[in-house]
Amino acid sequence: MSEERLAPQQHDSLEGIAEPSETPELVGHLEAQYMLLAAQKAGRLPHAIVLAGPQGIGKATFAFAFARHLLSGAEPGANFEPVAIDSPIYRQIASGAHPSVLHLTRPANDKTKGFKTVLSVDEIRRIGRFLSFTSGNGSYRVVIIDPADDMRAAAANALLKNLEEPPSRTIFILIAHSPGALLPTIRSRCQVIRLAPLNDKDLAEVLVRAGQWPDDERVSDALLARSEGSARNAIILQQYGGVEIATALDALATGSADIAASQRLAEAVSGRDSAIQLDVFNGRALELLANAAADAAQSGDTNRAKKLSDAWHMARIAITETATYNLDQKQHALTMISRLNTALKPQSGRM
Amino acid sequence: MRVIIERSNLLKSLNHIHRVVERRNTIPILSNALLTAEGATLEMKATDLDLEMNEATPARVEQAGSTTVPAHLLYDIVRKLPDGAEVMLKVDDGGAAMSVISGRTSFRLQCLPASDFPALSSGSYPHIFRLESTALKGLIDKTQFAISTEETRYYLNGIYFHTHESGGKLKLRAVATDGHRLARAEMDAPAGSEGMAGIIIPRKTVSEMQKLLDDPDIAVTTEVSESKIRFTIGPVILTSKLIDGTFPDYQRVIPANNDKKLILDRQSFASAVDRVSTISSERGRAVKLSIADGQVTLAVNNPDSGSATEEVAADYSSDPIEIGFNAKYLLDVAAQLGGTEARFLLADAGSPTLIQDAADEHTLYVLMPMRV
Amino acid sequence: MNHSTVPQQLPLDLAGTPAFSRDDLVVTEANAGAVSLIDRWPDWPAPVVVLAGPAGSGKSHLASIWRAKAGASVVKADAIEQSIPQVREAGPWLLDDADIADLDQNGLFHLINLARQQGSHVLLTARRFPAAWGVTLPDLASRLKAATLIEIHEPDDALLAGVITKLFADRQIEVEPHTVSYIVRRIERSLAAAINVVERLDYAALSQHSRITRALAAEVISSLDERQGELPL
Numbered sequence: 001m002s003e004e005r006l007a008p009q010q011h012d013s014l015e016g017i018a019e020p021s022e023t024p025e026l027v028g029h030l031e032a033q034y035m036l037l038a039a040q041k042a043g044r045l046p047h048a049i050v051l052a053g054p055q056g057i058g059k060a061t062f063a064f065a066f067a068r069h070l071l072s073g074a075e076p077g078a079n080f081e082p083v084a085i086d087s088p089i090y091r092q093i094a095s096g097a098h099p100s101v102l103h104l105t106r107p108a109n110d111k112t113k114g115f116k117t118v119l120s121v122d123e124i125r126r127i128g129r130f131l132s133f134t135s136g137n138g139s140y141r142v143v144i145i146d147p148a149d150d151m152r153a154a155a156a157n158a159l160l161k162n163l164e165e166p167p168s169r170t171i172f173i174l175i176a177h178s179p180g181a182l183l184p185t186i187r188s189r190c191q192v193i194r195l196a197p198l199n200d201k202d203l204a205e206v207l208v209r210a211g212q213w214p215d216d217e218r219v220s221d222a223l224l225a226r227s228e229g230s231a232r233n234a235i236i237l238q239q240y241g242g243v244e245i246a247t248a249l250d251a252l253a254t255g256s257a258d259i260a261a262s263q264r265l266a267e268a269v270s271g272r273d274s275a276i277q278l279d280v281f282n283g284r285a286l287e288l289l290a291n292a293a294a295d296a297a298q299s300g301d302t303n304r305a306k307k308l309s310d311a312w313h314m315a316r317i318a319i320t321e322t323a324t325y326n327l328d329q330k331q332h333a334l335t336m337i338s339r340l341n342t343a344l345k346p347q348s349g350r351m
Numbered sequence: 352m353r354v355i356i357e358r359s360n361l362l363k364s365l366n367h368i369h370r371v372v373e374r375r376n377t378i379p380i381l382s383n384a385l386l387t388a389e390g391a392t393l394e395m396k397a398t399d400l401d402l403e404m405n406e407a408t409p410a411r412v413e414q415a416g417s418t419t420v421p422a423h424l425l426y427d428i429v430r431k432l433p434d435g436a437e438v439m440l441k442v443d444d445g446g447a448a449m450s451v452i453s454g455r456t457s458f459r460l461q462c463l464p465a466s467d468f469p470a471l472s473s474g475s476y477p478h479i480f481r482l483e484s485t486a487l488k489g490l491i492d493k494t495q496f497a498i499s500t501e502e503t504r505y506y507l508n509g510i511y512f513h514t515h516e517s518g519g520k521l522k523l524r525a526v527a528t529d530g531h532r533l534a535r536a537e538m539d540a541p542a543g544s545e546g547m548a549g550i551i552i553p554r555k556t557v558s559e560m561q562k563l564l565d566d567p568d569i570a571v572t573t574e575v576s577e578s579k580i581r582f583t584i585g586p587v588i589l590t591s592k593l594i595d596g597t598f599p600d601y602q603r604v605i606p607a608n609n610d611k612k613l614i615l616d617r618q619s620f621a622s623a624v625d626r627v628s629t630i631s632s633e634r635g636r637a638v639k640l641s642i643a644d645g646q647v648t649l650a651v652n653n654p655d656s657g658s659a660t661e662e663v664a665a666d667y668s669s670d671p672i673e674i675g676f677n678a679k680y681l682l683d684v685a686a687q688l689g690g691t692e693a694r695f696l697l698a699d700a701g702s703p704t705l706i707q708d709a710a711d712e713h714t715l716y717v718l719m720p721m722r723v
Numbered sequence: 724m725n726h727s728t729v730p731q732q733l734p735l736d737l738a739g740t741p742a743f744s745r746d747d748l749v750v751t752e753a754n755a756g757a758v759s760l761i762d763r764w765p766d767w768p769a770p771v772v773v774l775a776g777p778a779g780s781g782k783s784h785l786a787s788i789w790r791a792k793a794g795a796s797v798v799k800a801d802a803i804e805q806s807i808p809q810v811r812e813a814g815p816w817l818l819d820d821a822d823i824a825d826l827d828q829n830g831l832f833h834l835i836n837l838a839r840q841q842g843s844h845v846l847l848t849a850r851r852f853p854a855a856w857g858v859t860l861p862d863l864a865s866r867l868k869a870a871t872l873i874e875i876h877e878p879d880d881a882l883l884a885g886v887i888t889k890l891f892a893d894r895q896i897e898v899e900p901h902t903v904s905y906i907v908r909r910i911e912r913s914l915a916a917a918i919n920v921v922e923r924l925d926y927a928a929l930s931q932h933s934r935i936t937r938a939l940a941a942e943v944i945s946s947l948d949e950r951q952g953e954l955p956l
Contacts, residue, residue, distance in 0.1 A: 499932075501932045501933070501934070502934075503896055503897075503928065503933075503934045503935060504895070504896065504929075505895075506895050528735060528737065529932070530734045530735055530737060530929040530930075530932070531732055531733075531734060531735065531929075531930075531932075532735075533735060596895055597895060599737040599738070600737075601737070603736065603737075604735040604736055604737060637730035675730055677732060701733060703735060717735065719732065719733045719734060719735050720733055721730045721731060721732050721733065722730060722731045722733060723730045
């Protein structure tokens with residue numbers, strides 16, 4: 001990979017890792033490619049698709065590869081048309097300056113110098129203006145909503161208006177980490193395409209290409225095992241001390257209270273430059289509660305399952321509120337550790 | 352790239368192209384202008400992805416090449432250089448920066464690669480025709496004021512250009528409307544425009560055209576495809592996307608049977624409207640015209656501040672009529688009518704009124720009344 | 724009254740006639756049976772088909788789509804006999820409002836016979852089924868008993884919302900779904916009411932140079948309701 005970066009920074013950018021829009025190769029997802037190409041061949045491309053699947057498996061990369069393919073004007077073959085990385089189409093799409101592509105993400109927040117926490121309705125309103133103009137050369141117009149999970153109700157309703165009567169030669173690509181949370185009215189206007197987590201071979205290839213493949217075989221095996229087919233997970237676990245954070249949290253959540261260790265962990269995941277560490281922390285916390293709830297339900301302990309699932313909801317609310325209202329992250333982390341500790345404690349007494 | 356250019360030439364081009372560049376841009380390359388030095392010219396190009404302007408200026412090219420630099424910054428720098436100066440633009444060996452050197456002043460601007468600069472201009476144009484700049488400017492000037500700014504009806508946010516057969520002759524027509532008034536101007540269709548589908552030229556493109564057409568006596572080459580239009584005006588090439596919509600069937604709102612004919616001295620009518628509307632409120636700038644034999648009485652009534660009337664002599668012999676109009680719309684139309692006499696054709700207080708310059712058959716205005 | 728003192732700008736009538744073709748038809752449970760009948764023609768189960776449904780359910784709209792598709796001639800329910808000579812040669816016939824009091828019963832009887840002889844069809848629209856028309860001519864009554872009856876229901880929410888969205892789209896205006904559902908909940912349950920409210924909203928928005936919002940819809944609907952009160956006595 002060249003060092004040169006084209007794409008603008010996003011709210012979920014990882015340092016030193018290319019954005020999906022500037023990732024030239026799409027690894028895996030052959031069936032989905034084939035399906036869209038067949039639809040194109042038959043002249044039956046849907047006007048809107050949802051690319052559904054867990055975060056980090058290449059949905060946005062797929063979306064941009066598809067956009068490049070459509071705008072290259074190539075006849076549909078067995079794969080999306082590869083576009084040279086020094087071609088104007090590739091470079092303009094990557095830098096966000098292609099006249100026929102509109103890529104909507106969480107916008108910059110001028111006050112905090114960071115990003116807003118949602119894909120705002122103002123961003124969605126840009127679609128109307130974009131589509132009120134011709135494409136400029138008669139080609140497709142591509143709108144990428146990345147991800148649709150980031151829309152609140154007002155934004156989703158505004159999008160619905162655009163999906164209702166779309167103009168010709170226009171394709172909407174909605175990226176959805178959890179498609180179940182989309183408005184049913186949006187889902188029903190789109191063709192949902194599920195992308196599967198990457199298999200070990202494909203994940204390894206993505207990591208090699210991104211220069212993120214660990215030399216140590218034991219590390220690479222552990223990485224493949226823990227990443228759940230998500231390149232993003234793998235990179236975060238590797239780069240940001242994610243493995244250590246998860247391990248530390250596991251110990252604190254189930255062991256006896258260790259104030260010093262709790263402080264150290266909370267310190268590590270809070271602060272301006274630790275957004276990703278905090279994500280790993282939050283993600284692992286939710287995972288622990290969800291897993292425990294599932295275990296309890298499986299063993300027939302509905303009472304405990306209910307309690308754990310309530311704790312999961314509370315934890316999720318706490319995470320959202322911390323982000324939305326910019327609450328103290330260290331305090332949030334400490335509270336979360338003690339919340340986990342209480343919730344996961346083996347039940348005392350009998351039922 | 353290394354090129355030497357007169358400051359006045361550089362400024363003139365930058366003056367045109369920098370306007371296209373949005374002030375606030377999240378995408379860095381869109382803040383930049385593309386500079387290309389080749390042969391004996393420096394070409395500069397700017398875009399907002401909907402509209403693209405390209406201008407060539409004579410320059411001494413010492414080393415051909417191209418780059419992109421922040422457009423507004425370059426414009427501000429060149430503006431502040433002394434008149435009559437020569438400017439050297441020189442890209443570093445690495446291509447990462449461009450120096451702007453004039454006399455003892457020197458700037459270094461960060462560059463982005465020329466290959467990343469977006470292009471609208473590719474593709475073919477099935478229709479090509481030439482117009483005198485004054486004729487094209489006439490079509491635009493007479494209709495531009497009626498373009499809608501309300502975005503729900505995006506298809507009204509531009510001028511509708513199309514050809515129309517009228518009296519056995521093919522005309523090129525420009526039409527704009529905001530739903531309250533409509534302006535239509537036409538001229539003989541130039542060779543090459545036959546069979547062209549109607550197109551809607553966006554407002555921003557129209558206003559850039561207006562500024563570029565100030566130079567009289569240039570032949571303007573217009574090229575049209577289904578999704579783009581390209582104007583070549585001397586050294587400037589303006590390429591624009593079109594509005595992707597259907598312009599309404601405007602003919603149905605142009606009244607054909609209005610039989611009450613009113614002829615007014617344009618100047619004194621406009622002055623009278625301007626005077627009486629001084630008292631009107633912000634909300635409803637309505638002026639009521641009471642038209643009777645040989646005379647129009649203008650009246651404005653503002654419950655908050657008072658009232659005003661003025662009488663204007665007129666040529667009128669039909670049945671008396673009272674009709675209200677938005678004062679601003681009357682003034683807009685009066686300003687567009689060039690001649691001395693304005694002709695109104697009226698039906699009733701609730702129907703569209705046709706307004707024309709008594710000496711100009713090529714232009715007409717339709718105004719909807721206000722209910723007063 | 725505030726309304727009379729504030730001068731109001733009248734808009735130009737720029738809206739075209741709405742596009743009412745088969746492609747523009749919104750299909751939901753309320754009209755699915757009728758639509759599939761129209762689509763099946765000429766493969767009809769009987770020479771005479773009766774399309775029955777309440778006012779505003781879209782009978783005439785469907786019938787006119789069929790007329791265009793089948794190239795049918797229109798005959799008037801109270802003067803069938805007179806129009807038969809002119810239309811004798813021309814295949815299928817359309818007869819709207821067959822349940823009017825002065826239905827030309829003899830004429831209809833002959834028309835049905837003509838259709839049977841020619842192997843052609845007659846489409847009748849009415850608010851009710853033939854048994855409730857008060858037919859006194861026994862031969863006609865028995866002919867009508869053999870007719871295929873298709874019921875079209877009062878428009879449901881989905882149909883009204885679809886029609887309203889489509890009418891706005893005809894005017895190249897996009898309206899947010901929550902505004903559409905707001906309108907659907909507040910107007911009379913008929914396609915005529917939907918067409919009327921879209922026309923008035925479009926007019927009001929153009930007059931005020933504003934977007935079509937829920938607030939504007941509320942204003943227009945309440946003014947429609949007020950108007951309803953003013954019976955010209």
